[in-house]
Amino acid sequence: MIDFDGDWAVCFKVETHNHPSAIEPYGGAATGVGGVVRDVMGTGLGAKPIANTDVFCFGPPDFDFNRLPPGVLHPRRVFKGVRAGVADYGNRLGIPTLNGAVCFDERYTANPLVFCGTVGLMPRDMSQQGRQKPGDRVVLVGGRTGRDGIHGVTFASEQLTRDSTELSFTSVQIGNAIVEKKVLDGLLKARDKKLFSRITDCGGGGLSSAVGEMAEETGVKVYLDKVPLKYAGLSYSEIWISESQERMLLAVPQVNVEELLQTFAEEGAEATVIGEFTDDKKLTLYYKDHSVCDLEMGFLHGGRPQMSLTASWQKPLHPEPQIAPAGDYNDTLLKILGSWNVCSKEWVIRQYDHEVQGASVLKPLVGQAEDGPGDAAIIKPVPTSRCGLVISNGINTRYGDIDPYWMAASAIDEALRQVIAAGGSLDKAALLDNFCWGSVKNEQSLGALVRASQACHDMSLAYGAPFISGKDSLNNEFEHEGQRISIPHTLLISAMAVMPDAAKAVSMDFKQAGNLIYVLGATFDELGGSEYYSHLGYIGSNPPQVRPEAARKLMNSISLATSHGLVRACHDLSEGGLGVALAEMAFAGGLGAEVSLDRMPTGEDINRDDVLLFSESNSRFLAEVEPGNQEEFENTLRGNAFAVIGKVTGSDTLKIKGLKGKLVISLPVKTLKEAWQKPLRW
Amino acid sequence: MSTVKTLILRAPGINRDEETALAFQQAGAETQLATINQVARAAFRFADYQVIVFPGGFAYGDDLGAGRVLASELNLKLRAEIEPFIAGGGLVLGVCNGFQTLVKAGTLPGPVSRGQTVTLTNNDSGRFECRWVYLTANPNSRCVFTRGIERIYVPVAHGEGKLVAPPEVIESLDVALYYTNAKGRKHAGYPHNPNGSLKDIAGITDSTGRIFGMMPHPEDHIRATHHPRWTRGEATAASLGLAIYKNAVEWVKSL
Numbered sequence: 016m017i018d019f020d021g022d023w024a025v026c027f028k029v030e031t032h033n034h035p036s037a038i039e040p041y042g043g044a045a046t047g048v049g050g051v052v053r054d055v056m057g058t059g060l061g062a063k064p065i066a067n068t069d070v071f072c073f074g075p076p077d078f079d080f081n082r083l084p085p086g087v088l089h090p091r092r093v094f095k096g097v098r099a100g101v102a103d104y105g106n107r108l109g110i111p112t113l114n115g116a117v118c119f120d121e122r123y124t125a126n127p128l129v130f131c132g133t134v135g136l137m138p139r140d141m142s143q144q145g146r147q148k149p150g151d152r153v154v155l156v157g158g159r160t161g162r163d164g165i166h167g168v169t170f171a172s173e174q175l176t177r178d179s180t181e182l183s184f185t186s187v188q189i190g191n192a193i194v195e196k197k198v199l200d201g202l203l204k205a206r207d208k209k210l211f212s213r214i215t216d217c218g219g220g221g222l223s224s225a226v227g228e229m230a231e232e233t234g235v236k237v238y239l240d241k242v243p244l245k246y247a248g249l250s251y252s253e254i255w256i257s258e259s260q261e262r263m264l265l266a267v268p269q270v271n272v273e274e275l276l277q278t279f280a281e282e283g284a285e286a287t288v289i290g291e292f293t294d295d296k297k298l299t300l301y302y303k304d305h306s307v308c309d310l311e312m313g314f315l316h317g318g319r320p321q322m323s324l325t326a327s328w329q330k331p332l333h334p335e336p337q338i339a340p341a342g343d344y345n346d347t348l349l350k351i352l353g354s355w356n357v358c359s360k361e362w363v364i365r366q367y368d369h370e371v372q373g374a375s376v377l378k379p380l381v382g383q384a385e386d387g388p389g390d391a392a393i394i395k396p397v398p399t400s401r402c403g404l405v406i407s408n409g410i411n412t413r414y415g416d417i418d419p420y421w422m423a424a425s426a427i428d429e430a431l432r433q434v435i436a437a438g439g440s441l442d443k444a445a446l447l448d449n450f451c452w453g454s455v456k457n458e459q460s461l462g463a464l465v466r467a468s469q470a471c472h473d474m475s476l477a478y479g480a481p482f483i484s485g486k487d488s489l490n491n492e493f494e495h496e497g498q499r500i501s502i503p504h505t506l507l508i509s510a511m512a513v514m515p516d517a518a519k520a521v522s523m524d525f526k527q528a529g530n531l532i533y534v535l536g537a538t539f540d541e542l543g544g545s546e547y548y549s550h551l552g553y554i555g556s557n558p559p560q561v562r563p564e565a566a567r568k569l570m571n572s573i574s575l576a577t578s579h580g581l582v583r584a585c586h587d588l589s590e591g592g593l594g595v596a597l598a599e600m601a602f603a604g605g606l607g608a609e610v611s612l613d614r615m616p617t618g619e620d621i622n623r624d625d626v627l628l629f630s631e632s633n634s635r636f637l638a639e640v641e642p643g644n645q646e647e648f649e650n651t652l653r654g655n656a657f658a659v660i661g662k663v664t665g666s667d668t669l670k671i672k673g674l675k676g677k678l679v680i681s682l683p684v685k686t687l688k689e690a691w692q693k694p695l696r697w
Numbered sequence: 698m699s700t701v702k703t704l705i706l707r708a709p710g711i712n713r714d715e716e717t718a719l720a721f722q723q724a725g726a727e728t729q730l731a732t733i734n735q736v737a738r739a740a741f742r743f744a745d746y747q748v749i750v751f752p753g754g755f756a757y758g759d760d761l762g763a764g765r766v767l768a769s770e771l772n773l774k775l776r777a778e779i780e781p782f783i784a785g786g787g788l789v790l791g792v793c794n795g796f797q798t799l800v801k802a803g804t805l806p807g808p809v810s811r812g813q814t815v816t817l818t819n820n821d822s823g824r825f826e827c828r829w830v831y832l833t834a835n836p837n838s839r840c841v842f843t844r845g846i847e848r849i850y851v852p853v854a855h856g857e858g859k860l861v862a863p864p865e866v867i868e869s870l871d872v873a874l875y876y877t878n879a880k881g882r883k884h885a886g887y888p889h890n891p892n893g894s895l896k897d898i899a900g901i902t903d904s905t906g907r908i909f910g911m912m913p914h915p916e917d918h919i920r921a922t923h924h925p926r927w928t929r930g931e932a933t934a935a936s937l938g939l940a941i942y943k944n945a946v947e948w949v950k951s952l
Binding site for chain 1: 707711712735824826852923926
């Protein structure tokens, strides 16, 4: 959680719901949203969810059916189910879905990843976790308890096999968004009336985890037969560990119990007293007057032996390919724009409500036809405050195939440069890390995790951006005929940043013919793990590195320029490099452009057009500046690597001249857009 | 009348209630949120207000069809409140889920005694869609809420917004808002008409012009930075959805 404007605080949490989504995409993804929203509702003394984010990793939608391992759903079906689950749940909760990504790789086919994030807003004086007193009542609010989701967390940590669908189906929880909405509405009222002293969500482990955590310092008595059930017949242990959805746990001083129950009843939400906090530092459970559990809190929280694992890491060998220079790169650019990872995700985005709560400033789709790929989303969540909140994410698993350190550093740089491109700054930026990994009993795999973590440590300090939350999901593997298919090392970095004036937001679409186009930041020969190499069937050995000192300086200069209103459009360079970024700015703005590669600032000698066009070097931006602001803009940027490379034109064509002065790209903007929109126009 | 009091009704699954309150406040009204349950037990009385609003969302999850359950509640639990309110000259606004509710309760196009004559059903695209649309007001409509409006730009966010009715009913509707293109031309096709609504109908009013329902969300465009192309300098005051709320407030004040 970070301060928003002095009166309000914002929190951000991202969760994964991978294995449930693998076997039951709709339900798994829906409850993934429900779960992370409850995390936010249970933060401090309860936050109001104000934005959702979604990042998915799937197998390619055109994956050959005949190659599908038994028991595995086709990526297309998983994609559609997950999308529907996230949309149905998020839309019904009245939370805008503002930011996300969809990544594709064959290794996700049997083990898709579903990241669900929620941003919450609360009064600053309610941002600290409460503390209950002995005698406070334990109140369970929301959904009834059933047999769904038993051993959900255990299942989530196991390896998947062909039998998972049949054996673990009951481990997937069953969601009901409206129940959660009722709980949320009642909860915010109860919070504002100060009726409860502490709150937490019932997530993995159900009551066992929520009650056990909350009562660590006091002790607690719970009467399990008082827990409202969906149907009769549950044993007390099933009640205790069920992960049925939409439940929150409150500590309520006895004098407030009646008013609290009434407050929830008004919203149609069920609330039940199921026990009380004690001062004996014990966990005592009863079922129909029988004592069924009597454990010391000390044992419960500190009694578990620590696991010891070994890690090592060796850089994998992927040779740097020798590629003959081509006459032009028109076809290459069109293919990269149409690749699964780069292409338009409008099909997904449109089906999420991104307007609800009326706070949007920069939407996920921007530009002249409102269908261009915005860098970060911005909302203005407090109507009386000028402050905006920027939300973005960074993820690129291909670099991890070469070096997880640079993958993690690149993801952090990507998330932050999107914040900067949208008009935000590093001043009040915060990060989240979500690791999804294969088995960490594998030394190499654990070594890769260590390297990625080291990068998070280093970059967080270098950029001055704290990690405020994170989560890991390990054992993302599928066993098939004795072979283990591990997902690629995956790190999602989510970022949020407070900007003092939301009206300084910058969108990425070209605005006006005649304006200057700048490249900001130096380009290096860093094609390892790039879309360009991937399209040619290579991985390469030189992933983009991050040079945080130069990057931070550049980002601060850009923030200054955007805060002075000197930048008409700004877009970060990521997958597909300069070529893709230019094309996106052109078709989002419905304008052409003419640029020359020979003016690009480079960090080393580069004599190839394809490197300049498609290198994915970090910390680079394209900016559109009005000629009248040229001098002031350049003064603001002084001391950084930058150059004018051309201008926006009123023609309908994107023209890029190579180092020898010959056109290496010359394509109608319409053609570029069509290539980008076609693949996911479902 | 000096103060205009607006009651915004909530039911489980309703959202955009707070934005609606903000829009009315910005237009100069006082607002109060109340749940259906509170009204049913008379903690709030319609008679104390001049405007009643059914906001958007997914009342009861829309599990039996959008607005269906809330419509039944309106007719069964709140009949004694809403009938005298309407007869007494009050204003009723239903947006999105609220429009679906009013249509399914028969309140729109009315009179309620005729029961439901119009429905809002699945979009032609077969999916929920969130996108911005141009709405052009019908200058001949009796609608109080759309007076003086030429064209506004607001988002839709719904899966069941296609207005359907038998031809004779369609012909008899008082259409207040049409889906058009940016220049105000009807028959502009998808996505200008985002759901396939017959005759491009986006909003209708009853025979008094005081009960009004529309699918798009004017409460989501009450400041310039809501406009999806404000960074391109394309936001205009005339395109704000706020006009709907201002009209309601001014009409009540003029009484």
